[in-house]
Amino acid sequence: MNAHERPKTHVKERAEEQSSTMSTDQQTAIRMLANDLHRLNQSVMNAVEAGVSVELIRSARHHGGDGTWGDLLVPVIVTKSD
Numbered sequence: 875m876n877a878h879e880r881p882k883t884h885v886k887e888r889a890e891e892q893s894s895t896m897s898t899d900q901q902t903a904i905r906m907l908a909n910d911l912h913r914l915n916q917s918v919m920n921a922v923e924a925g926v927s928v929e930l931i932r933s934a935r936h937h938g939g940d941g942t943w944g945d946l947l948v949p950v951i952v953t954k955s956d
Contacts (some may be wrong), residue, residue, distance in 0.1 A: 927952040 893904045918928045933948040 921951070925954050927954070 880889075890905070890908070893901045896904065918930075921928050928945045929950040929952075930952055932945045934946045935943050936946055937943045
């Protein structure tokens with residue numbers, strides 16, 4: 875891979891495979907999440923190419939009340955010191 879090629883993250887494809895037994899509403903939510911994660915990954919790569927390091931940290935866990943949960947994230951940004 876040369877310096878201008880972007881690695882493929884395959885988030886959307888993995889989410890679609892995993893959602894095959896889900897309801898229509900669940901599949902829609904997973905597709906939206908996969909699209910948002912793809913954009914987030916692109917933004918992280920853009921930030922790295924601009925010269926900062928990015929670490930995503932779980933800031934909280936959201937509970938749905940029925941046993942479901944999801945991690946909420948915040949970025950920790952480190953600039954490169956010369």
